[in-house]
Amino acid sequence: MDKLTATTVFESLSSGVRLDVFRLLVKKGLDGMVAGEIATTLDVPPTNMSFHLKAMTQARLLSVEQEGRYQRYRANIALMLDTIAYLTEECCSGNPQQCIDMRAASACSPSVLPLISTNSTKT
Amino acid sequence: MDKLTATTVFESLSSGVRLDVFRLLVKKGLDGMVAGEIATTLDVPPTNMSFHLKAMTQARLLSVEQEGRYQRYRANIALMLDTIAYLTEECCSGNPQQCIDMRAASACSPSVLPLISTNSTKT
DNA sequence: GCAACATTTCAATAATAGTTGTAATATTGC
DNA sequence: GCAATATTACAACTATTATTGAAATGTTGC
Numbered sequence: 310m311d312k313l314t315a316t317t318v319f320e321s322l323s324s325g326v327r328l329d330v331f332r333l334l335v336k337k338g339l340d341g342m343v344a345g346e347i348a349t350t351l352d353v354p355p356t357n358m359s360f361h362l363k364a365m366t367q368a369r370l371l372s373v374e375q376e377g378r379y380q381r382y383r384a385n386i387a388l389m390l391d392t393i394a395y396l397t398e399e400c401c402s403g404n405p406q407q408c409i410d411m412r413a414a415s416a417c418s419p420s421v422l423p424l425i426s427t428n429s430t431k432t
Numbered sequence: 433m434d435k436l437t438a439t440t441v442f443e444s445l446s447s448g449v450r451l452d453v454f455r456l457l458v459k460k461g462l463d464g465m466v467a468g469e470i471a472t473t474l475d476v477p478p479t480n481m482s483f484h485l486k487a488m489t490q491a492r493l494l495s496v497e498q499e500g501r502y503q504r505y506r507a508n509i510a511l512m513l514d515t516i517a518y519l520t521e522e523c524c525s526g527n528p529q530q531c532i533d534m535r536a537a538s539a540c541s542p543s544v545l546p547l548i549s550t551n552s553t554k555t
Numbered sequence: 556g557c558a559a560c561a562t563t564t565c566a567a568t569a570a571t572a573g574t575t576g577t578a579a580t581a582t583t584g585c
Numbered sequence: 586g587c588a589a590t591a592t593t594a595c596a597a598c599t600a601t602t603a604t605t606g607a608a609a610t611g612t613t614g615c
Contacts, residue, residue: 316446322519323443324603325435331519338524339533345561357604359563364602378561378612386520386531393516396445396454397509401461408509410462447573468591480574482593487572501582501591 310395314369318392321368326353327361331370334384341383343376433518437492441515444491449476450484454493457507464506466499 322328329351334341342350348358362382365371370389371382401407445451452474457464465473471481485505488494492511497504524530 312448312451316448316451319442319444319451320446320602321442323439323446325439326603328435328439328442328519332521335520336522336525338527338530343561344563348562354605355562356564356606360603363563375612380562386523389519393512396451396512397458398455399459400509402459404461407461443572449573466591467593471592477575478592479576479594483573486593498582503592 310391315392315395317368318370318388321365321370324361326351326357327365330358330361330365330382331384334371334382335386337383339383341374341381343379343381345379347382433514438515438518440491441493441511444488444493447484449474449480450488453481453484453488453505454507457494457505458509460506462506464497464504466502466504468502470505 322331330347333347333350344358344362345355347362348355351358353361362371362373362380366373366382370385372385374381374383445454453470456470456473467481467485468478470485471478474481476484485494485496485503489496489505493508494505495508497506
């Protein structure tokens with residue numbers, strides 16, 4: 310993960326429209342959605358939606374697959390997880406207790422936590 | 433977590449300077465750093481650094497504490513975790529296998545994963 | 556081939572964000 | 586109180602991003 314990739318990912322999620330798109334596609338999972346359906350669901354003009362979908366695809370936050378005359382978009386959750394990992398690299402300089410303390414204040418619902426750790430069965 | 437909070441957090445991390453600041457402060461943990469030290473370390477003019485630190489503090493991504501004539505900044509990891517949780521709410525509409533599949537492609541180093549799941553000992 | 560549809564490109568405009576130096580504010584040690 | 590230091594506020598300027606409608610591209614079913 311390089312800095313440019315990370316800033317591009319965050320830039321992608323810094324607009325209300327694009328954040329809505331990503332969350333919608335995360336919800337849809339592997340099914341994804343076609344461009345027009347996304348635009349209609351979020352009530353955004355097609356040209357504007359196309360602009361944002363293109364930006365997100367270039368940031369690799371979305372993948373796109375042609376499906377006849379439609380373009381089907383899907384969320385790239387893996388890239389997002391990599392970006393989060395980059396963000397917290399060398400957290401607390403290897404001081405685990407500090408890390409736990411810093412996180413203690415989180416109002417985070419537990420729902421996502423098991424998801425994030427699904428592929429880390431090892432210690 | 434509301435949308436504005438989330439976009440503001442991501443906007444905070446979408447600039448190279450601010451991303452460097454956050455990663456630096458994550459590394460420093462509870463010790464944090466004072467403003468001038470951050471500016472010197474990252475080789476950014478003080479006025480510009482002050483601009484970015486203010487933005488990040490308003491986004492609540494950093495906390496600040498006055499320490500004599502210094503301002504000590506610390507990373508708010510809890511808010512970042514909450515934001516990630518917001519991002520992946522209703523992931524795959526409760527279809528766990530899909531979630532696992534979507535994450536399978538991640539090149540994420542395992543280092544951060546135990547950290548993120550530290551407070552989720554329960555299933 | 557052609558009409559209907561999905562999506563993107565383009566160009567113009569509007570809006571927002573980033574950088575810089577200078578000046579202001581606040582704190583320290585004498 | 587005063588000089589030195591840390592940080593921020595301000596104002597001017599530059600650069601980037603967002604939005605829109607009209608036109609272009611590409612695909613389908615007949």
